[in-house]
Amino acid sequence: MAKKSKVGLKVPTKNEILKKYGGMMRLASETVESNLWLPSTFFALNYTFGGGIPFGKILEVAGEESSGKSLIAYNFAYTCQQLGGHVIWVDAEQSWMNSWAEINGVDPERVTVLNDTRIEYISDAVADLAIYLRSQLTNNEPILLVIDSIAAMDCADNIDSKMVEGKAEMGGRAKALYKYFRIRSELFYRLGVTQIYINQLRTALNVGFGKDNTTTTGGAALKFYASIRAAFYSGRSITVKQKGKERKAGKLVTIRLIKNKVAPPRPTISKCPVYFNPKFHEVGFDRCYALEDVLVENDIIEKSSGGVYKFKGKTLARGEEKFQKLLEDDDELRRKLLKKAEINTIGTTRKKIVALTTNLYPVDGVEYESFNESEDEEEVEDE
CATH class of the missing domain: 3.40.50.300 (P-loop containing nucleotide triphosphate hydrolases)
Incomplete structure (x- = not known):
């Protein structure tokens, strides 16, 4: 009876892994997020x-x-x-x-x-x-x-x-x-x-x-x-x-x-x-609906039991309706509060896009399969 021999486990090198899977894997720290x-x-x-x-x-x-x-x-x-x-x-x-x-x-x-x-x-x-x-x-x-x-x-x-x-x-x-x-x-x-x-x-x-x-x-x-x-x-x-x-x-x-x-x-x-x-x-x-709740929840605006709204100790308005109207009418104050709450707007997104110096979405090398081609392949596999 032939003697069974154990085959040793071959540990791949880092270069071998990169050569084989380099196109689909990278360290999470190397991931570029837009x-x-x-x-x-x-x-x-x-x-x-x-x-x-x-x-x-x-x-x-x-x-x-x-x-x-x-x-x-x-x-x-x-x-x-x-x-x-x-x-x-x-x-x-x-x-x-x-x-x-x-x-x-x-x-x-x-x-x-x-x-x-x-x-x-x-x-x-x-x-x-x-x-x-x-x-x-x-x-x-x-x-x-x-x-x-x-x-x-x-x-x-x-x-x-x-x-x-x-x-x-x-x-x-x-x-x-x-x-x-x-x-x-x-x-x-x-x-x-x-x-x-x-x-x-x-x-x-x-x-x-x-x-x-x-x-x-x-x-x-x-x-x-x-x-x-x-x-x-x-x-x-x-x-x-x-x-x-x-x-x-x-x-x-x-x-x-x-x-x-x-x-x-x-x-x-x-x-x-x-x-x-x-x-x-x-x-x-x-x-501006529910913006008041967001600002109060994140401690950006202080709201007293008497309905007084304060920002950095300064009284802004008394009563919810007046505060809502203030948010609508005062563009400078609204922008300041939105920035403080880190709420994204068209303006902040535009600044981010303008600041980018590279095209994050190049079409070079992009490939895709037709829906019908994909269907044909699946039918062949099923047969």
Whole structure:
């Protein structure tokens, strides 16, 4: 009987490891972070998210109807353009209107709109657009991709088949979305493409008592790939009295953070005024709402039991309404307080971009696979 010999374990050298895996590994201390965040004009939301949305990361905005989901996307589109960037808007719901975009401060000249609902086609189109735009924006300007909405998208097989043929497959959309995120996530991260995916909140069945009974459409892929997930809940209407009649001007919206991988957990923003009617108020979120809470919570502003607000011992205002108005009207004071609270704004992001001397998102060497090519390869492997 042959004698078994033990084979010694060969310890690879550092050079061998670098030669074999050098392209995909490095020390964490050598990682270069851009520290660039796309902010909104809603200061409390920027604080809640940690600065806005980091370049290259994903925000999922899930909510009930008429809860401000599209409005917050328009708001981020506005700030993207203010920073010299470009917006890609996938209009799967066929709801884009230039007039409404302009009311929200968005310039249609710097928005590329895609009208399709097939995930496979959208995947390749946004990849090509992102590479083209990044080749044009060489000074680290933001690129924002908005998908409006996940609920309106589906796989090509389900959309292109006739209802009577019964070819639609359960789970087809979830599979297509999983593949979309799997093959596009790294590309968008390398190109610094900030992404907003608008989704619906729906009621989940068979949920235990006391547990969250809300769920989102499109499967679990977006839940895992998103760095920030926020749920928008619609409240009572805001009315304005005009000519003896009550007119609807907006709604009170509650914003709850479901997930945040880029900042510490922050409190829910409750009953935030959101205005939809330009006749009665500037459209969008009240930018200074809940800012008082943030400033008091971080000990930047002192609030006495009598409702007196002080900054560095100096009295600013008496009463919440007067303090809110002061924040709105006094630009210099507001900027000082925002800087003290380290709340990101368009101005601070612009300074960071201008200070950068290198292009953090070069397109040289960037490769990506077509959605259909990826599908063909998987079919071959399955066979």
